[in-house]
Amino acid sequence: MDETRPFRPLLLRAIGITKQFGALVALDGFDFDIPRHAIVSLIGPNGAGKTTLVGMVNGTMPPSSGDILFEGQSVRALPAFRRAHLGIGRTFQVMKPFPGMTVLENASVGALFGAKGGERNLRKAREQARESLEFVGLGKRIAQRADALGGPDRKRLELAKALAMQPRLLLLDEVMAGLNHVEIEEVIEDIRKVRDRGISILVIEHVMKAITSLADRTFVLHHGEKIVEGPTDEVLRDPRVVEAYLGKKR
Numbered sequence: 001m002d003e004t005r006p007f008r009p010l011l012l013r014a015i016g017i018t019k020q021f022g023a024l025v026a027l028d029g030f031d032f033d034i035p036r037h038a039i040v041s042l043i044g045p046n047g048a049g050k051t052t053l054v055g056m057v058n059g060t061m062p063p064s065s066g067d068i069l070f071e072g073q074s075v076r077a078l079p080a081f082r083r084a085h086l087g088i089g090r091t092f093q094v095m096k097p098f099p100g101m102t103v104l105e106n107a108s109v110g111a112l113f114g115a116k117g118g119e120r121n122l123r124k125a126r127e128q129a130r131e132s133l134e135f136v137g138l139g140k141r142i143a144q145r146a147d148a149l150g151g152p153d154r155k156r157l158e159l160a161k162a163l164a165m166q167p168r169l170l171l172l173d174e175v176m177a178g179l180n181h182v183e184i185e186e187v188i189e190d191i192r193k194v195r196d197r198g199i200s201i202l203v204i205e206h207v208m209k210a211i212t213s214l215a216d217r218t219f220v221l222h223h224g225e226k227i228v229e230g231p232t233d234e235v236l237r238d239p240r241v242v243e244a245y246l247g248k249k250r
Contacts, residue, residue, distance in 0.1 A: 017066035041215035089167030097146035104142035114165025
């Protein structure tokens with residue numbers, strides 16, 4: 001245990017998570033913790049197993065072995081919708097808004113599916129969805145068809161859908177990919193505001209400015225294995241990370 005780190009109670013703990021696809025081991029014995037009210041980043045080259053890990057945390061992909069504890073209880077056997085009800089929300093790297101539905105209707109699905117979905121009627125779900133859309137800057141586009149949005153606004157809608165679920169843990173899978181510098185700064189500020197609401201966040205991102213600006217701690221995956229973890233500034237200076245991910249010239 002690192003005694004120099006301030007203690008924060010854990011929200012999620014993954015123990016020995018492994019995922020195999022036939023003979024291919026996509027993730028091999030991965031351990032990690034996410035404290036409450038923290039931003040943790042997961043980085044690594046394409047194909048390292050990052051999105052596979054997120055799928056196992058939120059329940060869209062079962063682990064081959066290992067366990068995932070949320071609030072101290074195993075959720076390994078729970079389907080995605082049950083984990084969403086507990087407070088685990090995520091965004092998807094490939095954005096697929098529900099076609100033919102408005103921006104508000106898309107976000108309302110998140111509200112109905114999330115932590116208090118079983119307690120909400122459609123009116124309450126729309127209220128929660130509207131709040132989330134205002135938060136990400138889409139408040140004036142709620143009546144527009146979601147499949148008519150451009151790339152940056154689809155990213156914002158993806159975040160709004162996840163926030164409408166009222167998660168305690170938010171898994172962000174490359175929400176800044178394809179955004180320009182100004183848009184990245186806006187999303188960074190939004191993520192800080194999400195954390196300030198008391199939500200823990202796992203960020204998968206290739207935008208190093210976002211990682212250095214946001215993450216308390218960073219884990220690095222390479223070929224399905226964790227090669228280093230620790231405070232973000234220390235991790236990004238580690239020679240193993242420079243060679244495997246950032247490149248020798250960096």
